[in-house]
Amino acid sequence: MNKKYQFTEILRDAYRNHYAIPSFDFFGIYDAKTMIDVAAEYKTPIIMMSIVFNHFRPKHFLSFIQSYAEDVGVPVFTHIDHARSIELCKEAIDAGFDSVMIDASADPLEENIRKTLEVVEYAHARGVAVEAEMGHIKNGVVTLEGGYADRENYLVQTKDAVELVERTHVDMLAVGIGNQHGFYVEDPHIHFDRLEEVHNALDIPLVMHGGSGLPQEMVQQSIRGGITKVNVATDFATHFSDALRDDMNKTQGHAFYSRSMDPAMAAGKEVVRHWIETCMSAGKA
Numbered sequence: 001m002n003k004k005y006q007f008t009e010i011l012r013d014a015y016r017n018h019y020a021i022p023s024f025d026f027f028g029i030y031d032a033k034t035m036i037d038v039a040a041e042y043k044t045p046i047i048m049m050s051i052v053f054n055h056f057r058p059k060h061f062l063s064f065i066q067s068y069a070e071d072v073g074v075p076v077f078t079h080i081d082h083a084r085s086i087e088l089c090k091e092a093i094d095a096g097f098d099s100v101m102i103d104a105s106a107d108p109l110e111e112n113i114r115k116t117l118e119v120v121e122y123a124h125a126r127g128v129a130v131e132a133e134m135g136h137i138k139n140g141v142v143t144l145e146g147g148y149a150d151r152e153n154y155l156v157q158t159k160d161a162v163e164l165v166e167r168t169h170v171d172m173l174a175v176g177i178g179n180q181h182g183f184y185v186e187d188p189h190i191h192f193d194r195l196e197e198v199h200n201a202l203d204i205p206l207v208m209h210g211g212s213g214l215p216q217e218m219v220q221q222s223i224r225g226g227i228t229k230v231n232v233a234t235d236f237a238t239h240f241s242d243a244l245r246d247d248m249n250k251t252q253g254h255a256f257y258s259r260s261m262d263p264a265m266a267a268g269k270e271v272v273r274h275w276i277e278t279c280m281s282a283g284k285a
């Protein structure tokens with residue numbers, strides 16, 4: 001089956017039927033395996049997102065994900081998260097990723113549109129889906145400049161979102177609606193009014209970044225309001241690495257550190273289960 005057709009079909013199915021595809025950032029094969037194993041347990045589609053390329057290139061991760069996914073038999077899609085450069089998107093598309101995110105949300109609208117359009121043209125010609133971003137998704141733990149007072153600067157502007165989608169034909173749009181990357185440093189506040197406005201104005205799947213720390217009901221209300229892909233990173237990474245560190249401290253850090261992966265993977269699995277349940281995607285594979 002054509003890859004884009006299959007990925008966008010599942011995305012469309014989620015959009016129409018009010019569930020979301022759980023999407024996880026992973027850093028290596030142990031955490032990737034943990035995520036895919038739980039997807040198989042719940043028979044859910046899942047999106048595996050690569051974000052850091054300081055040690056590997058996209059193609060290296062792709063070969064592991066594809067070969068492992070084939071064995072477990074659930075739809076596992078590959079995605080590049082927060083690519084700031086067109087070149088990285090093209091590299092991942094050439095490697096065979098299902099989807100890429102071009103994040104030009106910090107640029108002025110025209111520049112965001114120009115970059116997104118260039119990636120969309122390259123991606124669609126090769127059967128790959130594209131996510132763009134409008135509004136800012138702040139970093140909760142790292143910085144909280146302005147808190148929530150700075151309303152108009154980080155919320156997605158509906159008129160701009162419509163213009164970007166109409167001019168680029170992007171497949172998914174990440175929206176800034178009060179969500180933040182990292183654990184929230186104050187009570188999370190999602191602007192459902194803005195989500196509703198964008199959802200009414202656009203007929204494409206919307207993406208919620210900054211899943212970690214959002215209450216389940218808040219995420220599910222967002223999913224009913226058009227969110228179709230939910231991104232999670234900090235929640236998994238924290239539980240996985242805490243368990244790994246605890247076990248290595250207990251065992252005085254034996255050289256065969258892969259043994260300490262058992263408790264790390266068990267802790268990671270609990271996080272993945274929580275997010276699959278939150279996304280209401282069990283059984284949709």
Ligand code: 13P
Pocket residue numbers: 025081082180181182183208209210211212231232233234235
């Ligand atoms: P969290 O780390 O807050 O879960 O955000 C992940 C994310 O949105 C990645 O794009």
